[in-house]
Amino acid sequence: MEREQTIILKNKPKIVGFYAIAGPKEGKGNFGPYFDYVMKNDHFGEDTFEKAERKMMETALSGVIEKSKLTAKEIDLMIGGDLLNQIISSSYAARAFEFPFIGVYGACSTMAESMAVGSVLIDGGYCKHIVCCTGSHFSTAERQYRFPLELGNQRPPTSQWTVTGAGACVLSKEGDGPHISSVTFGKVVDWGIGDVNDMGAAMAPAARDTMLNHFKNTNTKPEDYDLIVTGDLGKLGAEILVDLMEEEGYKLGVNYGDCGQMYFKYNQNTLCGGSGAGCSATVLNSYILKKFKEGQYKKVLFMPTGALLSTTSSQQGDTVPGVCHAIVIEA
Amino acid sequence: MEREQTIILKNKPKIVGFYAIAGPKEGKGNFGPYFDYVMKNDHFGEDTFEKAERKMMETALSGVIEKSKLTAKEIDLMIGGDLLNQIISSSYAARAFEFPFIGVYGACSTMAESMAVGSVLIDGGYCKHIVCCTGSHFSTAERQYRFPLELGNQRPPTSQWTVTGAGACVLSKEGDGPHISSVTFGKVVDWGIGDVNDMGAAMAPAARDTMLNHFKNTNTKPEDYDLIVTGDLGKLGAEILVDLMEEEGYKLGVNYGDCGQMYFKYNQNTLCGGSGAGCSATVLNSYILKKFKEGQYKKVLFMPTGALLSTTSSQQGDTVPGVCHAIVIEA
Numbered sequence: 001m002e003r004e005q006t007i008i009l010k011n012k013p014k015i016v017g018f019y020a021i022a023g024p025k026e027g028k029g030n031f032g033p034y035f036d037y038v039m040k041n042d043h044f045g046e047d048t049f050e051k052a053e054r055k056m057m058e059t060a061l062s063g064v065i066e067k068s069k070l071t072a073k074e075i076d077l078m079i080g081g082d083l084l085n086q087i088i089s090s091s092y093a094a095r096a097f098e099f100p101f102i103g104v105y106g107a108c109s110t111m112a113e114s115m116a117v118g119s120v121l122i123d124g125g126y127c128k129h130i131v132c133c134t135g136s137h138f139s140t141a142e143r144q145y146r147f148p149l150e151l152g153n154q155r156p157p158t159s160q161w162t163v164t165g166a167g168a169c170v171l172s173k174e175g176d177g178p179h180i181s182s183v184t185f186g187k188v189v190d191w192g193i194g195d196v197n198d199m200g201a202a203m204a205p206a207a208r209d210t211m212l213n214h215f216k217n218t219n220t221k222p223e224d225y226d227l228i229v230t231g232d233l234g235k236l237g238a239e240i241l242v243d244l245m246e247e248e249g250y251k252l253g254v255n256y257g258d259c260g261q262m263y264f265k266y267n268q269n270t271l272c273g274g275s276g277a278g279c280s281a282t283v284l285n286s287y288i289l290k291k292f293k294e295g296q297y298k299k300v301l302f303m304p305t306g307a308l309l310s311t312t313s314s315q316q317g318d319t320v321p322g323v324c325h326a327i328v329i330e331a
Numbered sequence: 332m333e334r335e336q337t338i339i340l341k342n343k344p345k346i347v348g349f350y351a352i353a354g355p356k357e358g359k360g361n362f363g364p365y366f367d368y369v370m371k372n373d374h375f376g377e378d379t380f381e382k383a384e385r386k387m388m389e390t391a392l393s394g395v396i397e398k399s400k401l402t403a404k405e406i407d408l409m410i411g412g413d414l415l416n417q418i419i420s421s422s423y424a425a426r427a428f429e430f431p432f433i434g435v436y437g438a439c440s441t442m443a444e445s446m447a448v449g450s451v452l453i454d455g456g457y458c459k460h461i462v463c464c465t466g467s468h469f470s471t472a473e474r475q476y477r478f479p480l481e482l483g484n485q486r487p488p489t490s491q492w493t494v495t496g497a498g499a500c501v502l503s504k505e506g507d508g509p510h511i512s513s514v515t516f517g518k519v520v521d522w523g524i525g526d527v528n529d530m531g532a533a534m535a536p537a538a539r540d541t542m543l544n545h546f547k548n549t550n551t552k553p554e555d556y557d558l559i560v561t562g563d564l565g566k567l568g569a570e571i572l573v574d575l576m577e578e579e580g581y582k583l584g585v586n587y588g589d590c591g592q593m594y595f596k597y598n599q600n601t602l603c604g605g606s607g608a609g610c611s612a613t614v615l616n617s618y619i620l621k622k623f624k625e626g627q628y629k630k631v632l633f634m635p636t637g638a639l640l641s642t643t644s645s646q647q648g649d650t651v652p653g654v655c656h657a658i659v660i661e662a
Contacts, residue, residue, distance in 0.1 A: 003404060005431050007457045048647055073334060077516055084641065085416040087436050088649075091639035094519040095652045100336050101519050102448065103436040103639070103654075105418050117433065117448060124455030126338045144643075185408055185433060188426040308422035308434070310415065312475075316379055318419075321426045323434075 005184045005210070006217035006326075012179035013122035015329065016129075016172045017068030019060050020286035022278070023138070023164030029264040029274075034286035035165075036063055042139055042164055050084065053137035053166075056278075057082070057093035060168035061133055064285075068129075068170040072097045075170070076127040079114040081105045083136050083162075083277050084144060090133065099131070107306030108203075108232050109186070110134040111167060111281040112325040116183035118171045119327065123180075128173050135166025136276030145196075145311060158198040160234045160260055161270035167281030169289070178292045182218060182328045186210040188308060190321035196314050200237020200260075200272060203305035206322030207233060208244040210303055214326050215250065222252050226297045229288070230324070231280035231304025232260030234272035259283040259304070280304035288329075298331040336515045336541070337548035337657075343510035344453035346660065347460075347503045348399030350391050351617035353609070354469070354495030360595040360605075365617035366496075367394055373470055373495055381415065384468035384497075387609075388413070388424040391499035392464055395616075399460075399501040403428045406501070407458040410445040412436045414467050414493075414608050415475060421464065430462070438637030439534075439563050440517070441465040442498060442612040443656040447514035449502045450658065454511075459504050466497025467607030476527075476642060489529040491565045491591055492601035498612030500620070509623045513549060513659045517541040519639060521652035527645050531568020531591075531603060534636035537653030538564060539575040541634055545657050546581065553583050557628045560619070561655070562611035562635025563591030565603035590614040590635070611635035619660075629662040 020035045027038030037059065044052040057080070065072055078099035082089040087103050094101035106113035114132035121127045139149060141162040147153045171180070189209050193202035207230050215221060222228060222245075233241055238258040245252050263274030263283070284302055291297045303326035309318065351366045358369030368390065375383040388411070396403055409430035413420040418434050425432040437444035445463035452458045470480060472493040478484045502511070520540050524533035538561050546552060553559060553576075564572055569589035576583050594605030594614070615633055622628045634657035640649065 003407065003431070005407075050643055050647060076334065076336075081436065083417075085643060086414075086438065086639065086641035088639070088641045088644045091519060091652060091654075092644065092649065095521050095639075098518050098520070100334070100516040101654060102444065102516060105412065105434040105436045107417065113433065120452060120455065120457055124451065124457070126451055126455070185431040187429050188422060188432050189429070190426050308417065308419070308426075310417035310419045312381055312416065313419045313423065316381060318423065321422060323422075323432060 004217050005213045006182050008182050009119060009123040009180055011123045013119040013171050014175050014179050015177045016170050016175035017064045018169040018285040018289045019064035019067055020167045020282040021056050021059050021165060022282050026163055026165050030262055031283055031287050034290055049137055049139040053089045053135060053140050054092050056166040057089050057133055057135050058096050060166040061093055061097060061131060064131060064168040064170055070129060075099060075129050075131050077130045079104060079118045079130060080133040081110045082134055083141055106323055106325060107308055108275060108277050109304045109306035109323055109325050110277045111284060112302060112304045112327055115327050116185060116325050119180040119183055122171050122173055130171045131168060133168035134277045134281045136162050136278035138162045138164045141276060155271060156197045157271055158236055160272045160275035162276035163274045163279040165278035165282040167285035169285055178329050178331050180327050181330045184210055184214045184326040186324040188321045188323050190319055192319045194319045199307045200234040201240055202307050202320035203322035204233055204237045204240040204244060206324040207241050207305050210324040210326050212248060222250055225255060225299050225301045228256045228301045230258045232275035233258045233305060234260040236272050292331055300329045302327050302329060335548050336544045337513050339513050340450060340454040340511055342454045344450040344502050345506045345510050346508045347501050347506035348395045349500040349616040349620045350395035350398055351498045351613040352387050352390050352496060353613050357494055357496050361593055362614055362618050365621055380468055380470040384420045384466060384471050385423050387497040388420050388464055388466045389427050391497040392424055392428060392462060395462060395499040395501055401460060406430060406460050406462050408461045410435060410449045410461060411464040412441045413465055414472055437654055437656060438639055439606060439608050440635045440637035440654055440656050441608045442615060443633060443635045443658050446658050447516060447656050450511040450514055453502050453504055461502045462499060464499035465608045465612045467493050467609035469493045469495045472607060486602055487528045488602055489567055491603045491606035493607035494605045494610040496609035496613040498616035500616055509660050509662050511658050512661045515541055515545045515657040517655040519652045519654050521650055523650045525650045530638045531565040532571055533638050533651035534653035535564055535568045535571040535575060537655040538572050538634060538636050541655040541657050543579055553581055556586060556630050556632045559587045559632045561589045563606035564589045564636060565591045567603050623662055631660045633658050633660060
């Protein structure tokens with residue numbers, strides 16, 4: 001028998017504030033008008049790209065706390081992570097506020113992982129206010145995972161573009177805003193994709209697994225949601241997911257989208273689209289939550305995926321496992 | 332006013348099983364007789380040290396599940412992390428069992444971080460059985476964080492020796508075993524230590540912060556515990572913590588110890604002692620929990636610390652922030 005992975009939340013943990021900051025290229029993309037802050041350049045006034053990434057997270061944290069009409073002292077806990085080795089962007093951002101800190105790592109699924117852990121802690125009455133935050137930076141990711149930017153390497157057609165941006169939200173016991181009604185912690189799934197330039201294909205099986213589990217546990221179907229949104233499967237991965245779900249008897253229609261696929265405009269040369277922990281984080285914490293505020297969305301299934309590899313695992317011949325954590329947001 | 336970081340658990344999540352595996356040097360150390368399995372060599376039959384580290388975690392996972400008289404399918408969730416970039420040891424170990432997986436990163440505090448998150452999930456009734464697992468490997472840590480082993484670099488007197496070992500435990504709603512009565516998620520604290528070979532000094536302020544917060548919130552004092560144990564402050568860091576606590580009016584006596592300080596024998600040439608995510612994980616999941624079984628311990632404050640740096644943050648001139656998560660285990 002299949003394990004029931006979905007946790008139903010009874011006490012409606014609320015999303016009382018959200019904030020997104022992104023880079024200039026992202027600002028020119030499809031979600032640009034929805035971001036709270038668009039940086040003029042990728043350095044953000046810092047000496048290194050890593051420090052710029054950290055500053056983005058700090059900006060998202062102070063921004064969301066202010067928008068939630070709270071002070072940093074009122075935040076019980078920060079939950080977050082990022083793509084850099086030892087999640088330094090998040091840890092150093094937590095340092096700036098002296099937050100009690102749960103560091104998590106779920107690659108590009110980190111926003112959902114953070115919010116899933118956070119909403120359970122709020123739902124159970126263990127905390128009053130939790131801030132969740134994640135981000136990524138094109139230039140730090142390129143040089144850590146791939147090549148120095150100066151090399152000017154060619155990008156294969158299945159590759160994606162790491163989003164420069166950070167998103168944060170505050171989860172609270174009480175207050176105004178949509179609530180999280182269920183969370184599904186995803187299994188680590190590996191169908192044997194070894195191409196590190198084809199993350200969409202590597203992660204789609206994890207999205208399939210979590211989506212199937214979620215639909216079965218909650219007795220829902222795709223039509224029950226105003227939006228079903230994956231994180232950064234990209235153009236190819238999203239197509240694969242649609243096919244995989246069709247094989248299982250689920251038809252993903254026009255209410256399905258992928259943040260990575262939708263992120264950039266056609267002429268922005270990002271091949272299969274956006275990726276990175278900041279991809280789904282900035283879309284959720286701008287466009288999606290604003291559409292809740294405007295009353296357009298009543299029920300959204302947010303399920304970013306992550307590829308759980310490292311350069312070492314690739315160099316040692318390992319394939320790429322994926323994970324997908326899901327949360328349901330309701331008005 | 333200081334934030335209350337301690338979460339009191341009402342429903343007594345139980346530790347129903349524990350398992351520790353360690354390397355040959357560790358097997359000859361002070362906790363050697365208590366480990367479930369001591370490896371004959373650091374390769375553990377694998378081509379690379381990284382794969383050996385993963386196999387240790389897989390061994391700890393299957394070992395603890397068997398000792399808990401459960402099957403992998405009955406485990407709702409795995410929570411864990413490790414020191415390798417992108418926590419690949421944990422993610423790939425989770426893949427082997429197809430566990431739903433919350434990846435966490437708290438450097439050497441990861442065992443307590445995992446158990447703190449896990450015990451809240453059990454306490455709130457969200458899961459029945461959760462497995463927590465972490466580990467580290469001397470040879471993977473050296474080459475990732477420091478120098479290739481082949482260089483034979485000298486070690487400064489403040490340095491510590493990364494433990495090769497993995498520990499795992501199963502937390503359950505019901506069953507036999509000691510329970511977790513409270514958890515304290517620690518703040519990220521940085522007092523400006525920049526020497527990456529002096530982790531004990533960098534992490535002691537975080538231990539101080541969490542310990543003070545814990546004592547105040549629970550209205551307890553050092554004498555109320557059979558054992559207060561930090562993770563890997565080492566000889567120097569443990570002395571610093573004793574001094575820092577004395578300044579605050581708390582006298583840590585013979586019931587205080589540090590896993591790293593106690594790990595190796597005097598003639599094992601580890602300078603300030605053991606370190607790594609596997610350090611406190613293997614001590615807890617062997618010696619400490621066996622002493623509970625034998626009735627020697629009734630109440631233990633387990634509070635490993637983590638240094639939240641990366642090689643990149645050090646290279647860019649950052650100081651070393653620490654974090655310390657605490658859990659109280661009671662018979």
